Amino acid sequence: MKQKFNIENDKIKSGFSAPNNYFTELEVNIQQRISQKKASFFNRYKYVLSGVATCVIGVSIWFIQATENNTIIAPQPTPNYALYINDNIEDFDEELIYESYAEASNTTSARAAEDEVYSSYLIDNDIDENTLMDEL
Amino acid sequence: MGNWTDKELLEKFRHPETRNYGFNLIVQTYNQRVYWHVRRMVIDHDDSNDLTQDIFIKIWNGLDGFNEDSKLFTWIYRIATNECITFLNKKRKRFFIPIINIENELSHSLESSTHYTGDEIQLKLQKALLTLPEKQRLVFNMKYFDELKYEEIAEITGTSVGALKASYHLASKKIEEILNKD
Numbered sequence: 472m473k474q475k476f477n478i479e480n481d482k483i484k485s486g487f488s489a490p491n492n493y494f495t496e497l498e499v500n501i502q503q504r505i506s507q508k509k510a511s512f513f514n515r516y517k518y519v520l521s522g523v524a525t526c527v528i529g530v531s532i533w534f535i536q537a538t539e540n541n542t543i544i545a546p547q548p549t550p551n552y553a554l555y556i557n558d559n560i561e562d563f564d565e566e567l568i569y570e571s572y573a574e575a576s577n578t579t580s581a582r583a584a585e586d587e588v589y590s591s592y593l594i595d596n597d598i599d600e601n602t603l604m605d606e607l
Numbered sequence: 608m609g610n611w612t613d614k615e616l617l618e619k620f621r622h623p624e625t626r627n628y629g630f631n632l633i634v635q636t637y638n639q640r641v642y643w644h645v646r647r648m649v650i651d652h653d654d655s656n657d658l659t660q661d662i663f664i665k666i667w668n669g670l671d672g673f674n675e676d677s678k679l680f681t682w683i684y685r686i687a688t689n690e691c692i693t694f695l696n697k698k699r700k701r702f703f704i705p706i707i708n709i710e711n712e713l714s715h716s717l718e719s720s721t722h723y724t725g726d727e728i729q730l731k732l733q734k735a736l737l738t739l740p741e742k743q744r745l746v747f748n749m750k751y752f753d754e755l756k757y758e759e760i761a762e763i764t765g766t767s768v769g770a771l772k773a774s775y776h777l778a779s780k781k782i783e784e785i786l787n788k789d
Contacts, residue, residue, distance in 0.1 A: 485643070485732075487647065487723060501663045502631065
């Protein structure tokens with residue numbers, strides 16, 4: 472008589488098998504997929520991240536400049552004398568302007584004459600200009 | 608490989624400096640159990656391989672939210688079980704296979720698989736299992752092959768212990784009937 476099969480008493484294995492070294496490869500594959508996932512997260516948000524970084528840098532530069540502008544006294548505009556005189560010419564005495572101009576011209580020509588005297592003296596006394604500069 | 612407790616594994620995973628190492632330890636500890644659980648449900652090795660990887664990616668994504676209201680392995684088994692059920696449902700829809708015929712499909716897959724090395728009685732048992740409703744097959748696999756306690760299976764499937772006992776008893780009787788037929 473054929474013996475009746477009892478599932479609890481006659482323990483049967485499943486009979487499935489996996490390729491050699493499968494579980495070692497499985498570990499590596501899972502690790503790789505997780506690394507790719509991390510990388511793809513960065514790639515997906517790299518434009519957003521770079522945009523945020525640019526904004527932060529821009530705001531920082533603006534803030535630094537704004538702080539510096541508050542502490543340094545702003546340079547005063549250079550007065551434009553010629554324009555001022557031109558606009559207010561009736562307030563100036565014409566003769567006084569000529570006198571001032573002539574005085575300035577005289578000062579320049581007097582300085583030129585003085586330089587000529589010194590040059591003639593150096594030539595006449597045969598003094599080397601470089602030697603003189605060294606002594607000075 | 609050392610024997611790590613769930614607490615130690617989770618501590619390593621939650622620490623930023625040992626996060627990757629901790630996860631690798633979780634993979635090393637549970638990859639075989641997850642794979643065989645999946646394999647018994649979806650039969651084909653390649654499908655099981657893809658699913659096992661997907662399951663561990665889900666574990667990686669969800670582990671920060673795991674609040675230890677159950678054991679780590681029951682939480683992992685729950686994810687694996689849900690993935691298997693989702694996979695089988697998708698397979699039915701994709702190939703327009705009627706619910707009763709998916710098991711025939713899996714039975715063919717079992718016979719043609721290069722990674723099935725079971726003897727005659729083992730093959731017969733697997734074919735008998737494929738005649739069971741999906742939930743009964745799941746419960747039978749976890750009780751018979753994984754040797755889980757009813758309380759653990761209840762935690763994984765969200766079914767009462769009484770219902771599981773009834774389900775397992777029915778499954779065992781059907782399988783014995785098929786195996787004793789010839």
